[in-house]
Amino acid sequence: MKLKEHAIERVxxxxxxxxxxxxxxxxxxGIPYMEKGxxxxxxxxxxxxxxxxxxxxxxxxxxxxxxxxxxxxxxxESGIRILESLREDIGxxxxxxxEATISANVFGDFLEMADYFLSExxxxxxxxxxxxxxxxxxRKILNLKGLSPKExxxxxxxxxxxxxxxxxxxxxxxxxxxxxxxxxxxxxxxYNEYDAQQVRNMIDGTRGLLGEHLEAYSN
Numbered sequence: 001m002k003l004k005e006h007a008i009e010r011v012x013x014x015x016x017x018x019x020x021x022x023x024x025x026x027x028x029x030g031i032p033y034m035e036k037g038x039x040x041x042x043x044x045x046x047x048x049x050x051x052x053x054x055x056x057x058x059x060x061x062x063x064x065x066x067x068x069x070x071x072x073x074x075x076x077e078s079g080i081r082i083l084e085s086l087r088e089d090i091g092x093x094x095x096x097x098x099e100a101t102i103s104a105n106v107f108g109d110f111l112e113m114a115d116y117f118l119s120e121x122x123x124x125x126x127x128x129x130x131x132x133x134x135x136x137x138x139r140k141i142l143n144l145k146g147l148s149p150k151e152x153x154x155x156x157x158x159x160x161x162x163x164x165x166x167x168x169x170x171x172x173x174x175x176x177x178x179x180x181x182x183x184x185x186x187x188x189x190x191y192n193e194y195d196a197q198q199v200r201n202m203i204d205g206t207r208g209l210l211g212e213h214l215e216a217y218s219n
Contacts, residue, residue, distance in 0.1 A: 010049060011087045017042045018080040022073060036071050043068040046079065050086075060086050107133050107210050114203050123196045124186045130203050131155065131183025134176070137210040138162055144214075155180045167213065175205055 021038035047068065050061040060082060067079035110133040118126035138158040142149045147165055149158055159180065163173040179202045185193040 007053060007090050008087055011083055011090065014042070014046050014049060015080055015083045015087070017045070018076055018083065022076050022080075025073065032073065034071050034073055034076065039071045039076060042076075043079070046083065054086070107137050107214070108207070111203055111207050111210075114199075118196065118199055118203065121196075123194075123199045124191050127182050127186035127194070127199045127202065130199070130206055131179065131186070133210070134179060134183070134206045137206070137214070138176075141167060141210075141213045155183065168209070172209065176209070178202075179206065 021034065021042045024035040024038045025032045026035065027033075043064075046064060047061070050058070050064055054060045064079055064082050067075045067082065069075070110129055114126040114130040114133070117123075117129065135155040135158060138155070139149055139153070142158065142161055142165065145165060145167065147161065149161060153161070156177065159173060159176045162168060162176075163170065182194045182198055182202055185191070
């Protein structure tokens with residue numbers, strides 16, 4: 001099951017659980033009140049899900065948190081409406097955008113690490129780290145486009161698929177092939193086959209390539 005379908009199924013389950021919690025109302029002196037146990041269980045599971053999927057700084061998490069401040073029918077109904085809105089947004093591509101944003105941030109961290117090693121005169125480590133980020137990034141881009149690469153596909157195979165899918169043009173394809181060669185030289189201990197400036201170009205080019213395509217999906 002793809003991430004989108006799994007997320008929608010989970011949201012549906014939480015909506016139903018919220019409605020069930022609402023149905024557990026009892027009367028006290030003619031006034032309806034909600035049972036704390038069912039409400040708290042539902043709210044806890046929902047907050048955990050929202051934290052994992054949307055992040056604790058998201059509007060979904062923050063607004064739903066407000067709905068847990070009081071065990072009351074109106075609060076539960078508001079929480080269910082938030083989940084219904086999330087379900088609609090997931091159906092319209094929210095998960096893919098979120099994945100792309102996370103990916104861009106993660107790859108940015110790896111490239112900063114490559115920057116650091118290069119600044120410390122460790123060009124070979126920088127080339128290896130950048131090559132790994134590039135390969136993983138191209139795989140992610142293809143997945144986001146609905147083109148599932150094989151697990152066995154390495155950097156050049158991914159490069160070929162990106163060209164065929166018109167992710168980028170032949171000039172960019174050539175750039176990636178050069179960066180792939182630098183990564184291979186570093187992996188095989190052929191350190192005299194490239195210099196620090198070429199690694200610098202590799203890092204900057206990879207940052208631009210991944211930033212352009214991953215951020216396109218996060219907007």
